[in-house]
Amino acid sequence: MGISTPASDALVSFRGVQKSYDGESLIVKHLDLDIRRGEFLTMLGPSGSGKTTCLMMLAGFETPTHGEIRLDGQLLNNVPPHKRNIGMVFQNYALFPHMTVAENLAYPLTIRKMNKSEIAERVKKALGMVKLEALANRYPGQMSGGQQQRVALARALVFEPQLVLMDEPLGALDKQLREHMQLEIKHIHESLGITVVYVTHDQGEALTMSDRVAVFKDGVIQQIDAANVLYEAPVNSFVANFIGENNTLHGEVIDVAGQQCAVRLASGEVVKASAICIGRSGEPTSMSIRPERVRLNRLADACENRLKAKLSEFIYFGDHVRLRLDIAGQSGFMVKVPVGELDSSWKTGDMLDVGWMARDIRALDSAVVSH
Amino acid sequence: MSETMTMNAPLTAADGESLKVKLARERRNKQLKAIALVAPLALFLLLTFLVPIAMLLKRSVDNPEVITYLPQTSAEIAGWDRRGLPSEAVFAAMARDLTIAKEQKTVSEISKRLNMDISGFRSLIQRSARKMPLEVAAGESVRDQFIAMDERWGDPEHWHVIAKNAKSWTPYYLYSSLDLRETKAGTPELAPEEERAFLSIFGRTLWMSMWITLISVLLGYPVAYWLANLPARKSNLLMILVLLPFWTSVLVRVASWIVLLQQEGLINSALMGLGIIGEPLQLAFNRTGVYIAMVHILLPFVILPAYSVMKSIPPTYMRAAISLGDHPFAAFWKIYFPQTVAGVAAGALLVFIMCMGYYITPALLGGPQEQMVSYYVAFYTNVTINWGMAAALGSLLLVATMTLYAVYSKLVGANKLSLG
Numbered sequence: 001m002g003i004s005t006p007a008s009d010a011l012v013s014f015r016g017v018q019k020s021y022d023g024e025s026l027i028v029k030h031l032d033l034d035i036r037r038g039e040f041l042t043m044l045g046p047s048g049s050g051k052t053t054c055l056m057m058l059a060g061f062e063t064p065t066h067g068e069i070r071l072d073g074q075l076l077n078n079v080p081p082h083k084r085n086i087g088m089v090f091q092n093y094a095l096f097p098h099m100t101v102a103e104n105l106a107y108p109l110t111i112r113k114m115n116k117s118e119i120a121e122r123v124k125k126a127l128g129m130v131k132l133e134a135l136a137n138r139y140p141g142q143m144s145g146g147q148q149q150r151v152a153l154a155r156a157l158v159f160e161p162q163l164v165l166m167d168e169p170l171g172a173l174d175k176q177l178r179e180h181m182q183l184e185i186k187h188i189h190e191s192l193g194i195t196v197v198y199v200t201h202d203q204g205e206a207l208t209m210s211d212r213v214a215v216f217k218d219g220v221i222q223q224i225d226a227a228n229v230l231y232e233a234p235v236n237s238f239v240a241n242f243i244g245e246n247n248t249l250h251g252e253v254i255d256v257a258g259q260q261c262a263v264r265l266a267s268g269e270v271v272k273a274s275a276i277c278i279g280r281s282g283e284p285t286s287m288s289i290r291p292e293r294v295r296l297n298r299l300a301d302a303c304e305n306r307l308k309a310k311l312s313e314f315i316y317f318g319d320h321v322r323l324r325l326d327i328a329g330q331s332g333f334m335v336k337v338p339v340g341e342l343d344s345s346w347k348t349g350d351m352l353d354v355g356w357m358a359r360d361i362r363a364l365d366s367a368v369v370s371h
Numbered sequence: 372m373s374e375t376m377t378m379n380a381p382l383t384a385a386d387g388e389s390l391k392v393k394l395a396r397e398r399r400n401k402q403l404k405a406i407a408l409v410a411p412l413a414l415f416l417l418l419t420f421l422v423p424i425a426m427l428l429k430r431s432v433d434n435p436e437v438i439t440y441l442p443q444t445s446a447e448i449a450g451w452d453r454r455g456l457p458s459e460a461v462f463a464a465m466a467r468d469l470t471i472a473k474e475q476k477t478v479s480e481i482s483k484r485l486n487m488d489i490s491g492f493r494s495l496i497q498r499s500a501r502k503m504p505l506e507v508a509a510g511e512s513v514r515d516q517f518i519a520m521d522e523r524w525g526d527p528e529h530w531h532v533i534a535k536n537a538k539s540w541t542p543y544y545l546y547s548s549l550d551l552r553e554t555k556a557g558t559p560e561l562a563p564e565e566e567r568a569f570l571s572i573f574g575r576t577l578w579m580s581m582w583i584t585l586i587s588v589l590l591g592y593p594v595a596y597w598l599a600n601l602p603a604r605k606s607n608l609l610m611i612l613v614l615l616p617f618w619t620s621v622l623v624r625v626a627s628w629i630v631l632l633q634q635e636g637l638i639n640s641a642l643m644g645l646g647i648i649g650e651p652l653q654l655a656f657n658r659t660g661v662y663i664a665m666v667h668i669l670l671p672f673v674i675l676p677a678y679s680v681m682k683s684i685p686p687t688y689m690r691a692a693i694s695l696g697d698h699p700f701a702a703f704w705k706i707y708f709p710q711t712v713a714g715v716a717a718g719a720l721l722v723f724i725m726c727m728g729y730y731i732t733p734a735l736l737g738g739p740q741e742q743m744v745s746y747y748v749a750f751y752t753n754v755t756i757n758w759g760m761a762a763a764l765g766s767l768l769l770v771a772t773m774t775l776y777a778v779y780s781k782l783v784g785a786n787k788l789s790l791g
Contacts, residue, residue: 061690082693082702094691098709107705108695159696 010034011163011195012058017067019053019219027053029219031067035197037162040189042198042206045216046242054216055165055199060084071163087156087164091171093148095140101127101151102136108159126154129188146177153185157192166198170205182208203243207231215239231290236277237364240288247294247333249287253278253363261363263287267329271305272358277365285363291322291336293360297343300355309333309354311346327354424769430762434541436484437533440477441468445537448530453555457530462513469496470503487543488532495523531555544763549573569747569764573771576743579658579733580726583665587722588715590666591673595714598674599681613674621668625735628664629655632736660736668732669725673718680714716783720776727772744768 012035019028028050035041043051056062058069060081069076076084095104105123114122127133130150140148149169156164166185170178186209189196200206206213207227214224215238223230223239234240237248251263251271261275263285271287278285300306312331313324321342325333335354346352382390438445443464451457472478482496498521505516517524535541535553542559546552550567551559561567594613598606616624631637632654639651654660684707692702730745744764751761 059690059694061693081690082696082698084694085696086694088691088694090687090691092685092687094685094687096688096692096706107692107697111696111701155691155695165694 009036011037011039011072012197013070014054015068015070017054017057017064017069019050019057019062020065026065027219028057028064031219031221033214033221033224035195038193038195040186040196040198040209040211042200042210042213043216044200044203044206044213044242046201049216050219051199051214051216052167055167055197058197059086059088059165085159085161087159087161089149089152089156089164089166089169091168093140093145093152093172095148095151095155097140100137100139101132101143104140104151105155105158108155112159122158126158129157130154130184145173146181149173149181150184153188157188157194161194163195163197166196168200169198171200171202178205179208185209207243213243215242217242233276234288234362234364237286237288240362240364245291245334245336247289247291249289249328249330249333249361251285251287253281253283253285255281260358263363265328269307269328271307271361273361273363274359276362278363285365287361287363289356289361291334293356294333294335295355296323296335296337297353299341300353303355304358305361306353306355309352311348311350311352313348314346323352325352325354427762427769428766430758431544431766432540432542433759433762434484434536434539434543436480437536438539440472440481441465441533441537444468444533448534448537451530451534453531453534456514456525456527457534459512459514461530462517462524465517466503466505466507466513469500473500473503484536485532488536489529491523492529492532495521495529499524544759545767547760548763548767569744572742572744572747573767575740576727576768577771579661579741579743580723583662583669583726584719584723586662586666587670587673588719591670591718592677592711592715594670595674595677595681598678599684600686610678613671616668617671621731624668625664625732628660628667628736632660632663655736656738658737658741661733661741664732664736665726665729669722672721672725673715676714676718676721677711678714680711684710712783716779720779723775724772727768727775 012033014031014033017028017031018026020026027048031050031054033054043054045051053062057064058071058076060076060079064077071084071086095101096107099107102123105126106119109119109122123136124133127136130153132147132150132154135143135147135151140151143151149172152169156166169185170181173181182205185196189209198206198209207230210227212224212226213230215222215230217238223235225233230239230243234243240246241248249263249265249271251265253261254264254270255262256275256278259275261273261278263271263273265271273287295303307327309325309327311323312326315322315324318339320336320338323335323337323346324331325335327333384390384393441464444461447461447464448457451461469478472481478497478500482493485496486493499517502520505513507513507516514524523529536543542553546559548569550562550570552562554560594609598609598613601609629636633639634651634653634655636655638654639648642648643651654663688706688710689699689702692706693699697705727743728745729743730749733741733743734746734749745768748761748764748768751757751764
């Protein structure tokens with residue numbers, strides 16, 4: 001994919017977009033991004049990483065300081081937000097409190113000068129989609145947060161935009177409802193075939209719903225990939241740490257051989273790891289391994305890497321137990337063990353054999369590199 | 372405890388007492404505490420607000436003079452058939468009453484009250500009282516003596532007035548405040564044109580209040596919007612500027628407006644110095660001056676409620692409306708404005724009601740054509756000491772205000788009014 005020519009199936013393309021609020025620092029540093037037609041793309045990142053700014057530039061509420069944004073090939077920079085025909089869902093729902101649900105849904109249709117019967121039909125259809133037909137005449141204040149968010153979703157979809165933006169739409173809901181709504185949004189996306197750009201700081205949400213996730217940090221996309229790739233194959237330690245749980249081991253590269261490398265830890269042990277993003281021999285690196293990829297005692301026998309570790313804490317989670325280990329002079333190394341595999345004779349202070357496969361530990365940059 | 376909880380017997384607490392009785396006592400204790408906390412203010416309001424208003428309302432229909440100082444006449448005249456002159460007995464009673472009044476020095480009270488109905492009554496009463504007690508020989512008519520003393524006593528009109536006022540209450544003051552007068556039959560009729568004054572004063576009060584409210588809302592709305600949408604530090608500074616007028620007395624502010632607005636004032640000299648105008652504009656001591664100063668004084672009362680409502684409207688509403696395809700101006704009218712109505716209405720109502728009773732600004736900055744009802748209340752209280760008229764005007768002002776409030780709350784919905 002060339003940098004300056006949009007991919008043929010791209011609905012939205014950012015090219016060299018920069019944004020600064022104060023003229024001194026860039027909140028979005030240099031954004032090249034293609035959003036494919038029909039895709040569910042999530043912008044994930046900590047607050048201040050530039051993800052919401054990107055969304056607001058796409059919606060038209062912020063203007064890019066530099067660069068261009070295209071929607072369906074058309075340059076958006078000078079199109080005012082009300083002419084972009086992009087649906088948007090806000091975190092606080094933003095339902096108009098002085099209008100009923102039906103009036104809220106009819107609002108974008110009235111602006112588009114549709115006739116009454118068509119409006120009524122579309123409103124009914126949109127309410128059916130979010131299963132709220134019975135509440136058409138309620139006011140937003142009389143509804144629960146989950147219901148309000150569904151109405152907001154229906155309102156963003158009722159005028160059939162080709163692109164819908166969602167700015168942390170589930171942030172105000174409780175955990176259970178949030179998980180339920182995640183699936184509902186996903187199903188609506190699948191059935192309508194629209195393109196969705198979704199902003200969140202909740203990595204679980206991003207992994208559950210998205211076709212692709214763009215991980216933002218400091219105004220730069222660190223990695224953009226499908227959820228499983230992000231989780232299994234993070235390209236740098238920021239992504240490894242931000243998505244899911246992660247153990248980090250620091251060391252120095254002593255040998256690189258193709259896809260593999262050898263890293264010496266501070267305590268002297270040598271670990272074989274996949275070489276992902278490292279310098280030459282002698283340079284520092286940090287390695288990343290998921291807690292569920294670490295094996296203990298007998299199961300560790302077959303592993304390429306084997307170390308001794310001291311068990312410092314049990315943390316009970318119901319379906320699994322997490323063990324906190326002190327390993328190679330580092331504390332806080334977590335291992336997930338299914339309850340069935342737990343050995344009841346283990347107690348804190350015991351020395352355990354710990355092992356993992358070289359393909360499961362990824363040698364990444366030493367410091368977080370900004371591209 | 373479960374063995375005591377049978378289906379039919381009333382529930383009892385552990386010590387055997389009825390639960391209901393215990394609960395009632397607990398509630399009563401809480402209520403007493405609440406009442407004790409509210410009591411000082413309630414008492415204060417009762418004494419300084421409700422009682423005076425009740426007294427004001429009573430004063431507006433109070434008519435004690437004739438019945439108190441001419442008690443015998445009042446009793447006798449009740450039997451008069453209102454045709455021709457009253458009977459001998461009424462004249463005799465009048466002679467006795469006037470004699471007592473002369474001794475007790477209450478003649479002026481009577482004469483002042485009766486003079487309100489017929490001018491000249493004051494001198495008639497006072498002159499007659501001076502000649503009391505009458506020396507009436509046997510067989511002589513008291514009536515003839517009275518008429519001989521002053522022929523006006525032979526005019527039934529004067530006796531009608533006495534008869535009319537021989538009651539402890541009168542609609543006279545309320546009628547006069549509305550340019551009405553009482554016919555002989557007791558029904559109200561409009562006073563002759565040259566005697567009318569108060570209807571136009573009430574009209575003027577409403578008209579000026581309406582304009583001041585309108586101007587305040589038009590000027591205050593954008594300021595409130597600006598305040599609500601500025602970053603915190605700047606909006607704090609602006610808020611201080613809005614509140615600044617509250618920190619100086621109204622009198623000082625009106626006086627400074629006089630300095631600014633008068634013929635040789637700052638504004639006129641500046642405009643003339645710049646060559647914009649050739650001769651000074653008449654800005655003070657007319658309606659322009661009153662409008663300028665009153666809008667200035669009352670503006671914060673519109674801005675603050677509007678601001679507090681606007682502050683609670685998140686900017687995402689406008690963004691949502693725009694993202695749905697509406698033009699920003701249209702979105703403002705359809706989405707933002709309706710949500711601010713409650714606050715603006717509350718502010719407008721506040722300003723309107725304050726305008727209706729405003730005294731000092733029109734008194735100092737207006738001409739005779741700008742004086743509102745409260746000026747005449749002050750006039751009757753301080754200058755002519757006519758408590759009846761002052762109270763009647765005050766009561767009507769109160770009624771007008773409450774009527775407007777009722778209409779207003781019907782239109783906007785009182786529960787929707789929001790002072791923030």
